Amino acid sequence: MPARKPAFRGSEALLPILTSMLVARRSAKTAHYNSCNLQFPQHFQGHTVLILGIESSCDETGVALYDTTSGLLAQQLFSQVEMHAAYGGVVPELASRDHIQRILPQLDKVLIDSGRLLKDIDAIAVTQGPGLGGALLVGTSVATALGAALGKPVLGVHHLEGHLLSPLLAVPAPNFPFIALLVSGGHTQLMSVDDVGLYTLLGETVDDAAGEAFDKTASLLGLGYPGGPALAKLATLGDPNAYKLPRPMLHSGDLDFSFSGLKTAVLTLANKLRNQAGSLTEEDRANVAAAFETAIVEVLTVKCMTALKTAGIKTLVVAGGVGANQRLRSSLNKAAAKLGFAVFYPPVNLCTDNGAMIAFAGAMRLAADLGENLFTRGAFSVRSRWPLSELSATSLA
Numbered sequence: 001m002p003a004r005k006p007a008f009r010g011s012e013a014l015l016p017i018l019t020s021m022l023v024a025r026r027s028a029k030t031a032h033y034n035s036c037n038l039q040f041p042q043h044f045q046g047h048t049v050l051i052l053g054i055e056s057s058c059d060e061t062g063v064a065l066y067d068t069t070s071g072l073l074a075q076q077l078f079s080q081v082e083m084h085a086a087y088g089g090v091v092p093e094l095a096s097r098d099h100i101q102r103i104l105p106q107l108d109k110v111l112i113d114s115g116r117l118l119k120d121i122d123a124i125a126v127t128q129g130p131g132l133g134g135a136l137l138v139g140t141s142v143a144t145a146l147g148a149a150l151g152k153p154v155l156g157v158h159h160l161e162g163h164l165l166s167p168l169l170a171v172p173a174p175n176f177p178f179i180a181l182l183v184s185g186g187h188t189q190l191m192s193v194d195d196v197g198l199y200t201l202l203g204e205t206v207d208d209a210a211g212e213a214f215d216k217t218a219s220l221l222g223l224g225y226p227g228g229p230a231l232a233k234l235a236t237l238g239d240p241n242a243y244k245l246p247r248p249m250l251h252s253g254d255l256d257f258s259f260s261g262l263k264t265a266v267l268t269l270a271n272k273l274r275n276q277a278g279s280l281t282e283e284d285r286a287n288v289a290a291a292f293e294t295a296i297v298e299v300l301t302v303k304c305m306t307a308l309k310t311a312g313i314k315t316l317v318v319a320g321g322v323g324a325n326q327r328l329r330s331s332l333n334k335a336a337a338k339l340g341f342a343v344f345y346p347p348v349n350l351c352t353d354n355g356a357m358i359a360f361a362g363a364m365r366l367a368a369d370l371g372e373n374l375f376t377r378g379a380f381s382v383r384s385r386w387p388l389s390e391l392s393a394t395s396l397a
């Protein structure tokens, strides 16, 4: 991945945080910065800060080094998806054990790739939650041990904040404010991202996540795990209009989603077709896949456009594995072009879980004085459930 152009410079104000973890709060006035181009104020400039990021909340192990002058220096990412495929979903215990084996070799590799040494690291950012408890414990244990050994501060980062800020690592990066559609195996959310630490949840799924719906529907059609890519491939062979499936909550008047009923509708349809003909033909399966994909894409597209219009924001950022779906991309592009909105898709290695977004979110939080999740005196905790709304929304008192 190419190094990102400098996003912001290091911080004199950061250093006291890094050393004492107790910084006299500056006035809101002096802390203001132009978030559109990430120009940090004068007193933030002059020092380069090197942040190690560690992600282990689910089935990806990610380690990255982010430098506040040069951008992303190196990252390592490993997906456990093949290991979990045999079980049809993520097995938490296996996920934790695999993270244990990956993190330190990944750390060695990012140090080699970046030409930096352990002692060069100024701070460590690690996913504290939400996610699988055991998996989170692996990353936080490594981070805290490293922090203690190096005498460097460790900051717990909210996984979703990592996703929301990750588009800023891409080249070109979108400007604040933007609407973020986060569509993964574990999340389906529409957020308004106004600035670092300023996130508003506009809507979310009330049951299954979009990726989960793809995976479960793929399983009903006899496709392997993860089902999203396989279902999308099969759908290209089908007729999206062969069957009319429901568009759940399309007209609910809010920005929430529901996908479990759609999965049930597919099950009912598949059973009906089986009862009629004894089995599902290849053509039936492709048609069902296309009809399902079209239904889910239509709901996502309509809600995204409504969110943009309602918030008066012109940019949509799509993150999460489902963002790779081609039908979703062309539908969003078409709808956005009609309404004069821009849609932004960060590269796939920044869309799925990764260490770079955690390093970056940690750097941004520290630079904006939002370091309240610093682990003190080697103590740490994980937060399997952690509403984003509990993050501090304002940078300074």
Ligand code: ADP
Binding pocket: 058, 059, 183, 184, 185, 186, 187, 210, 211, 212, 214, 215, 226, 227, 228, 229, 232, 320, 321, 322, 323, 324, 325, 326, 351, 352, 353
């Ligand atoms: P998580 O780690 O929360 O499961 P990821 O961001 O790793 O989420 O994305 C994985 C999810 O994305 C899976 O549910 C997978 O089926 C889905 N997915 C990946 N590619 C596609 C695609 N082309 N179409 C639809 N869904 C997809």
Ligand code: MG
Binding pocket: 058, 059, 060, 185, 352, 353
């Ligand atoms: Mg994943």
